[in-house]
Each structure stands twice: as C-alpha cells, then as structure tokens.
Amino acid sequence: MSLPDESARRAAWSAYWATGGLHSCVGSFEGNYGGAIGGFWREVFSRLPATPLRALDLATGNGAIPLMLWEQRGQGGALTVDAVDLAQLAPKWHRPDQHAAIRFHAGVAMEALPFDDASFDLVTSQYGFEYARRDAALAEALRVLKPGGTLALVMHHAGSVLVQVGRAELSHQEHLLAGEGLLACAEAVIPWFAQARRGVDPGQFPMARGARAAYNAAIERLLARIGAGAAPDLLVEARDWTHQLLASVGTDPAPALEALRRYREAMVAAGLRTAELVSHALDEAQAQALVASIRHTRPGADVRCEPLSQAQGLLGWGLVLRAG
Template structure:
C-alpha cells in the first residue's frame, strides 16, 4: 500500500472518527457495541489481573480503552493506536491518566519496544492491516505469554451484508443517473426561478426538474425494496434539504454544499468498501490461527463466531497460554 492510499484512508477514517462515533459499522449510531461483542470483551478483560499494560490496535474512537477504564479506573494502563488522527471526545488525559492515544500509527510499524505489553486486543481493526506483518509487529511488542484477543469482521456477518447492499446504494447515488447528479442539474434552474429571472430555456429547465423528480422516485422505490435503506433515506433528507433551500441570490453556495456532501458520501463508500473487502472468511481466519500457532507453539488459539438475535456479527479469536484460565500473564 503506497503513501497516497494510506493518506486517503487516513483522511476518510479521521473524518469518520471526528464525528464522535465509537463503531465502524455501516448504518449505525449506537455509542458502543453491545450484545455478544460486549460480553466477549468483558469476559476477556475481567480475566486479566491488573495492573496489566495493554495495547489496543486500530482503536478508532476508543471503545475498548473506555471499557478498560470503566472496569479498572486508575489501574487502567493502555496504549491505543490508529492510522487515523483520533482524539476521542470522551477521553480526558487528567481523568483517564492511564489511557494514551497514538495517532497516525500503522499496525505494521508499532512505535514500541520489544516485549512492552501484557496483552493486545483489537475490535474491528486488525483485519484492515496487512495481517502477516501486523501480526509480527504485535508479537514483537508483546511479552512471550501475553494474550491476544481480536474481534474481526466476518465475511458472512449481518454487518458485512449491510455493507455490500450499501455499496450498491453508493454506486447509484453517485452515478450519472443518481440523486446527486440530478440535484446538481436542477439547482441552477431553481435559483433562476426563485430570483424571478425567466429561465429562457424552459424545456431544459423542465427536463432538469423531471430528472430530479425521477431520481427521487427511484430512491423511494430502492428504499422500499432494500433491507438496509438507511443510507438512501439519509441521502434523500440531506440532498432534498439542499434543493428545497436554493436561495434566490444564486446557486453557487448550494452547489458547494452539494459537493461537500458528495465528498462525505465518497469517504463513506471507501470505509464501507474497506469493511467488506477486509472481512475474513473461514480460510483466512484459519490462516491467521495457524500463523499464531506457529509463532507461539504450545499456546491455545480459540476462534469462534459471535452471534446474537440478528445473526453472526463477527469472528472472535483469543491466543493465550493454556494456563490463562487461572489468570496467568507472564
């Protein structure tokens, strides 16, 4: 992956995390993960005897460091890294003294000394890196018997299914026949009409309006048929909100706002495409498990599907010494 692509990814994810979200899933606004994922992390973290220095890989807005602090308060000791420029709004250095965030860090090049940590974890993050070098770096900075816990996107999960459907919506919204281009075409005509200036080309103005109305109708039909319509409904609200408020003074400011929204859509599409493309199938998970068994002979590597009412939500993986049941961290 070249520097240009790294920068594009960093910009897309930095923009996302600056919104304050604590998750990286398509179509969701909850503050944190619940259900099977929350139970997995609480079980893992409660078995670690504090004080333990922990590493959170691809932290995003830091749901895991926040959970560590909630469980251990002043005994929490965790370094959290991310490629993006993360600065979680919930984090106060004076209050969360043992929680440290490190920006613009690639998992393939961690800025820590060998054998620095008593445990490593990642929630929907590790799989976005190049897995072999990222795993090597993770093992380098861990003490030899330190456990590793990962929650990773599952290629067959309900989250990835939503992501695949949203990619189709993104393609239509930004395409030549989609809502964004239809709005771009009608906005100048609306500005002229509201200024009381004759369009002069009534037929072209009528075609632009008809194209926009057809796009709105197509969106409504897509949303009705979709099992994941949130993106379409949000786009309808945002774009029509701009179109409905075109000022008589001119179209330029509205078109600039539309361009800004189109940029947001493009960054969202990149993030969703990354989630879908980096989700692991069973063979890829098994490859990761075998790499860990090879690197840590004699240790156990447990892989499971995390399920809740709506279906599979993730893979979980834990690599730990066989005596980890007794709370041993060497």
C-alpha cells in the same frame, strides 16, 4: 469500488474520527459495548490477572476499547494503555488529566509498532487488526506481547450482517453518485430553483424542463430501489436530505451547491470505509489460517477463534490467544 491507497484511507478515517464518533459502527450498535461484542470484551477483561496491566489497542479509532478497559480496570492506577491508529484521532471522552494512563498514538501503523519486545500484558483490536497487512501486523502484535500475555481481536466476518449491509450500501452509493443519479440531477436543478426564487419562470427554458424531468426520473428510480428493500436507510436519508436541500435554495444557488458538494464528498469517504470493511472481512479459511500462524509462533498457547452472533445475526469473529 476499488480500494484506495494508504493516504486516501488515512484521510477518510481521520475525517470520520474528527466527527467525534466513539466507534465505527455507530449505526449498528447502540452505545459502546452492547450485545455479543460487549460480552466478548467483558469475558476477556474479566479473565485477566488482577496485577497491574499494560495494554495496547491496535487500530483504536476514537478509543472504544481503551475506554471500556479503563472503565473496568482503570481505578487505582493499575492500568496503562497505549492506543495506536494510522489515522488522526479525536476521542471526545479523553481528558488528559483524568485519563493520563491512556496514551493515543495517531499516525502509527500496526505493521511497525514503536514499542519494545514483550512490553504488553494485553493486545486488543476491535474491527481493526484485519485492515492491516495481516502477516506483518501479527508478527508485530506477537513481538510486543509478553510471554503469557493475552491477544484478543474482534474482526469482520465475511458472512456477517455488517458485511451484507455494507455490500448493499456500496451499491446504493454507486447509484446515488452515478451520472444519472439523484445527486447529479439535484445539482442540475439547483440553479433553476434559484432562478425561480428570483422571480424567473424556469418552465420557459427547455434546459430547465429537461433538468426537472431528469430529477423526477431519478427520484422514481430511487423510490423503486427503496421499495426493493435491501438496507434502504442510506437511500431514504439521501432522498430526505435532497428534498430539504432543494427547499432551502435561495436566490443564490452557491450555498446549496456547496452543501451538495460536501454531502457527495462525505458519501465517497463513507463508501471508501465500507469498501474496506467488506474487502477485509475474513472467511472461515482466512480465520483458520490466522489461528494456525499464531499457533506456529506461540506453540502450546490456547488460541480460539469463534463467530460472534446475536439476534440480528453474525457480527464478526472473536479471537483470543491466552497462555497455554
């Protein structure tokens, strides 16, 4: 899948955040802060000085990192957070009266931050920094970070389980959305299901019989793919959803066709986000190049970038810059 332009990316992420998810890997991580990723952030936050803290979260989404920071450091008015993202956001948990110290800035690119030089003690990003034009985003992150401040990034790793699953899902999405795929075949049978509900026997029409045979063949191919075993959740979900949709068709085919259109649209948007994840994941050389750029701009600083893994496998890179 080719990468879309900026307005399509912004629209896909805005639609995703509008559904209210706290972070972008809801299928992969329980809650917000489990496992190696949660451990990384707790370690970073625990080493911050106990003085009032001004933090900036880049590509924040619905604010998973600001929420965690607020839970650990938000008591006593010693924390303010600015959280930026290119997309429109809908953090359900954010109560302006309760979380007045956390300000969301939607529609803001991290390559052009609307903040003064050296304004933040902490700059963070979780699976976000790598989505930007990295040279420009790094220059901006280091510009707004105070001397002696901390930069902490969790980034996608080219060898991670998330990327492996992402690649498999992209292939499944392509299969489902193809001309001979399940969704197109379901679309073709829906009007005949509606005819049957009206008491007309579709079996008398060659076109209906052809549509039914094509649908059955699509299901057979889908089952073979599910059996092949590579990250089949999406396929199983699509099969079950389509079964239910066909069972729900009434005498008017329009509602089912509209539901199918929306399902297909959501799948295209999910594919776009997955394609971004896969294409922005950093390999070892790219991660080391990022470390070298930081060292070049902040000579003497302590910069570490290490793989983050847990029982399921590799989850990403954890990069931390602290004053040397």
